[in-house]
Structures are given as C-alpha cells and as structure tokens.
Amino acid sequence: MTFEKLDRIVELTIKYTTLGTLSIGAGDQPQSTVDSPLIRIGGEPVIPGSSLKGALRSNLEAILAQRGVAVCVPYTAIPNDIRKSGRTGQYLQDIGRLNTCKPNEEICPICQMFGTAGGAQGLSGHVIVLDARLKDTFDPAILTERTHVAITRDTRAQAGGALVSVEAVDAGVEFSGIIRLVNPEDWMVGAILRGLEVLGYLGVGAKKTSGYGQLQVEPQQVVIRKLTATGWEATAGDLDAYRQAFDTRLAKATG
Ligand SMILES: [Zn+2]
Numbered sequence: 001m002t003f004e005k006l007d008r009i010v011e012l013t014i015k016y017t018t019l020g021t022l023s024i025g026a027g028d029q030p031q032s033t034v035d036s037p038l039i040r041i042g043g044e045p046v047i048p049g050s051s052l053k054g055a056l057r058s059n060l061e062a063i064l065a066q067r068g069v070a071v072c073v074p075y076t077a078i079p080n081d082i083r084k085s086g087r088t089g090q091y092l093q094d095i096g097r098l099n100t101c102k103p104n105e106e107i108c109p110i111c112q113m114f115g116t117a118g119g120a121q122g123l124s125g126h127v128i129v130l131d132a133r134l135k136d137t138f139d140p141a142i143l144t145e146r147t148h149v150a151i152t153r154d155t156r157a158q159a160g161g162a163l164v165s166v167e168a169v170d171a172g173v174e175f176s177g178i179i180r181l182v183n184p185e186d187w188m189v190g191a192i193l194r195g196l197e198v199l200g201y202l203g204v205g206a207k208k209t210s211g212y213g214q215l216q217v218e219p220q221q222v223v224i225r226k227l228t229a230t231g232w233e234a235t236a237g238d239l240d241a242y243r244q245a246f247d248t249r250l251a252k253a254t255g
Pocket residue numbers: 071072073100101107108109110111112
C-alpha cells in the first residue's frame with residue numbers, strides 16, 4: 001500500500017468477545033479463513049484481519065445499498081455464468097448495484113474506503129484491519145471441540161452424514177484488534193464504526209447462520225496520530241463524533 005503523503009492515521013481499538021462457540025479453521029484447508037472465523041497463528045487462536053475486513057466491506061455495501069447509495073459489486077462477486085453470457089448489465093440492474101469500479105473512473109464510496117479489487121492496477125484503500133489477538137495470555141482451557149455434519153463444499157449438501165470434529169473457542173473469550181485508517185475523511189471512520197455494529201449482529205465466517213461466529217463488538221478508543229514537524233503527535237478522538245460524520249454524510253447522499 002503506498003500513499004503520496006502521510007498526514008494522519010486514525011487508529012481504532014476494538015474488543016471482540018465470543019458470544020458462542022467459535023470454530024477454528026484447519027490450516028490445511030485453503031478456504032478455512034473464509035469458513036471459520038478463527039485461525040491459529042503460532043498455536044494461538046486469532047480472528048484474521050482479512051475476515052474482519054471482508055465482513056466490514058460487505059456490511060457497509062449492504063448499509064449503503066439499503067439507503068439508496070450506489071455502490072459497486074466486486075468483480076469476483078458477479079457469477080461466472082452471468083459474466084460469460086453477457087447478462088452483467090441486467091444482473092446489476094436487478095440487484096441495484098454499479099458495475100465493478102475501475103481505478104481511473106469515478107469510484108463508489110466503498111472502493112474509496114477499501115480500494116478497488118483490481119489487483120496490480122487497483123486503487124489502494126484507506127483501511128487496514130489487523131488480526132485480533134487474545135486479550136489475555138493464551139490458556140488452552142479456552143479450547144473445546146464441536147462436532148457437526150460434514151458439508152460438501154460445492155453443493156453445500158450433507159456429505160453422507162459424516163460427522164466431523166472441529167476445534168473451537170469457548171464463549172466469553174476476549175480478543176483485541178486494531179483498525180487503522182490512513183488519511184481518512186471523518187465519515188470513513190464513522191462508516192467503520194457503523195459497519196462494526198452490523199458485525200455484532202451478523203457475526204463473521206460462513207457458518208454464522210448456524211450459530212457460529214457470533215461476536216460482541218465494542219470499540220474501545222480512537223487515537224489520531226498526526227505527523228508534525230517534530231514527529232508524531234497522538235490525540236484521543238471522539239467515537240460518537242465520527243459516527244455523526246458518517247450519518248450526516250449518508251443523510252446528504254440520500255437526500
Ligand atoms: Zn466500487
């Protein structure tokens with residue numbers, strides 16, 4: 001991620017508490033970070049920043065789309081058969097979304113925040129989501145096992161009723177994570193806070209509908225770091241003021 005200049009970094013500290021049992025993805029499954037809200041790093045359960053960022057992005061897409069603000073569909077989210085058959089235009093119209101933003105054109109608020117998903121030519125976003133790590137020293141007693149019926153990935157059908165056991169983390173375990181916004185506009189910080197509220201309702205991970213992935217999400221503080229002539233200067237910010245900035249911007253955008 002590169003920036004022409006670095007004016008300020010806004011840093012949110014977030015506490016995540018597991019409300020139910022949260023499964024830990026097995027490292028040998030490439031898709032595990034998508035399906036499981038937790039992975040292991042150095043033996044310890046961690047909520048990956050990439051999962052949190054993905055959930056935040058889709059929550060905010062939903063919030064804005066629901067309020068009538070035009071947001072794009074990530075290229076990879078458009079089904080292959082629709083793209084190949086040239087029905088993309090109709091598809092976008094049906095779901096009320098813009099075509100995937102391109103870096104040299106006008107870009108939607110989501111891509112302004114998170115960047116365009118266009119690989120090397122993509123526009124970098126303002127949001128960096130770090131992995132959330134255990135608040136306390138790792139105690140293996142927080143680990144448990146969950147048994148569920150194996151699901152065939154492609155069809156989501158039950159695979160012959162086979163039971164699989166997955167490692168999981170108990171309810172009531174606290175994690176702490178940082179979200180950094182580089183040179184953000186105030187509404188972007190508020191948008192992250194609103195997106196986090198939805199994260200608390202919907203959870204993370206593909207199994208959230210069956211009770212996995214429920215998290216209590218509590219922003220703890222916001223610190224603004226500014227680069228001055230004498231070095232970095234840190235001041236505490238007001239979470240509610242940022243929420244207000246987003247709500248005001250949203251009200252303007254929707255008239
Ligand atoms: Zn976009």
